[in-house]
Amino acid sequence: MPTTLKRIGLIETPEVEHSLAVAASRWPNDSKAAKLARLVAKGTAAIEAEDDTLRQQRLDAINEVDSGRFAGLFPPGFLRRQRDEDWD
Numbered sequence: 001m002p003t004t005l006k007r008i009g010l011i012e013t014p015e016v017e018h019s020l021a022v023a024a025s026r027w028p029n030d031s032k033a034a035k036l037a038r039l040v041a042k043g044t045a046a047i048e049a050e051d052d053t054l055r056q057q058r059l060d061a062i063n064e065v066d067s068g069r070f071a072g073l074f075p076p077g078f079l080r081r082q083r084d085e086d087w088d
Contacts, residue, residue: 020036023035023036
C-alpha cells in the first residue's frame with residue numbers, strides 16, 4: 001500500500017511469532033501488520049502506565065521523607081555542624 005510514512009522491517013523470531021499468535025487470539029481477522037501495530041500500541045500503553053506508577057512511587061517516597069517521619073534521626077544542629085566543618 002502506498003504511503004509517505006517510514007517503514008520498518010521485522011524478522012519473525014520465535015518471540016515475534018509468539019506475540020503474533022497471542023494477537024491472533026484477540027484480533028483474528030487482522031493482518032500481521034495490523035496485529036503488530038496493535039501490539040506496539042498496547043506495549044506503549046503498558047510501559048507508560050508502568051512509568052506513571054514508578055513516578056508516583058518515587059513521589060510518595062519523597063513526600064514520606066518530607067512529612068517529618070524521619071524527624072529526630074539526627075540531633076539538633078547536626079546539619080549546621082556538618083556545613084560548618086572544615087572539609088580540608
